[in-house]
Amino acid sequence: MMDQAERLRRMVQEAEQEKEPEARVITVTSGKGGVGKTNLSLNLAIQLSKLGKRVVVFDADFGLANIEIMLGARPKYNLADLMFRGKELKDIICESEMGISFISGGSGIQEMATMSREQVVYLTGKLVELDTYADIIIVDTGAGISDSVLEFVMSSSEVLLVATPEPTSITDAYSLLKALNKKEEFSREETVIKMVSNRVKNEAEGKSLYDKMKIVSDKFLGIPLEYGGCVPMDDIVPKSVIRQKPFSVLYPDAAPSRAVRQIAERVLEIESTDTRERWGISKMFSNLIRNKLKK
Numbered sequence: 001m002m003d004q005a006e007r008l009r010r011m012v013q014e015a016e017q018e019k020e021p022e023a024r025v026i027t028v029t030s031g032k033g034g035v036g037k038t039n040l041s042l043n044l045a046i047q048l049s050k051l052g053k054r055v056v057v058f059d060a061d062f063g064l065a066n067i068e069i070m071l072g073a074r075p076k077y078n079l080a081d082l083m084f085r086g087k088e089l090k091d092i093i094c095e096s097e098m099g100i101s102f103i104s105g106g107s108g109i110q111e112m113a114t115m116s117r118e119q120v121v122y123l124t125g126k127l128v129e130l131d132t133y134a135d136i137i138i139v140d141t142g143a144g145i146s147d148s149v150l151e152f153v154m155s156s157s158e159v160l161l162v163a164t165p166e167p168t169s170i171t172d173a174y175s176l177l178k179a180l181n182k183k184e185e186f187s188r189e190e191t192v193i194k195m196v197s198n199r200v201k202n203e204a205e206g207k208s209l210y211d212k213m214k215i216v217s218d219k220f221l222g223i224p225l226e227y228g229g230c231v232p233m234d235d236i237v238p239k240s241v242i243r244q245k246p247f248s249v250l251y252p253d254a255a256p257s258r259a260v261r262q263i264a265e266r267v268l269e270i271e272s273t274d275t276r277e278r279w280g281i282s283k284m285f286s287n288l289i290r291n292k293l294k295k
Helices: 004-015 037-050 066-071 079-084 117-133 147-154 167-181 203-221 236-242 255-273 281-293
Strands: 024-030 055-059 101-104 136-140 158-163 192-200 225-232
Touching: 024 037, 024 147, 024 167, 037 055, 037 066, 037 136, 037 158, 037 255, 055 066, 066 101, 079 117, 117 281, 147 167, 147 281, 158 167, 158 225, 167 203, 192 203, 203 225, 225 255
Parallel strands: 024 136, 024 158, 055 101, 055 136, 158 192, 192 225
Antiparallel strands: none
16 A cells, blocks of 8 residues: 555656756755855845846745845745645745845745645646746755755755855864765765855955865765855945845945855856756755655
8 A cells, every 4th residue: 555655756756847947946055054144145146136137035944034034024925825825926925125036935844744645736836837937046045954954955956055264164064065975865966066155354265165175075975066156254244134135235346245246157157058957946846855755
């Protein structure tokens, strides 16, 4: 007799669409909190928007509503409302005055394993709509190495790992890679991980931080790590958090804003030259459901 997990796996397979996704999904994560992950997600989204892309930020940190706080906005509905309460995609997308949109994950991620066949089909279909709604979807995960964070990273084809020069940040970023390496579901071939050095003194320190992480990752884990860029330390960042406005909006010509713009330009440059397979948000969530069911 087929168990519930097997039935859900088959439902996910049936619900997946064959069409090529239009959106590019970038998952932003970190080994610990307080390293500027959400700030990077939000400001990267804004810079990509300025470069002509339609961008949606998906707040997957359902413990803390940091995106909402930093935008000074509170969405009426979240992913759980789409999944279980009959809301449409347009109902859960919160528009901002900064040219980007965002979606709150709410408790929806935790509730995926209990979904019915109809809910799996409905969710996947709606997320295909999101793939056509946006050019780029940035997923801001929770901090740390909890199962929910690892599940998002494992389900992604493109990841930005944020770390600072602080010893605890470096150690925790490595711990995330180590925990990822132990997961059977993680594929080095299908997941591109780029490290972004945040709060550094200059480009040289940012590159040096990456080089150190790459050496230990290559030697002990065998996980390929690429350089995603760096963002310098600056007083404008905490000032913008207090004012609940992204620093690239308040201080567009400041060093951190220029640095994030360079990261955004690099993202788009790679998009036109990198031939590795990427998938949209609907496939990412299909992978996420599958991984949760393997437990």
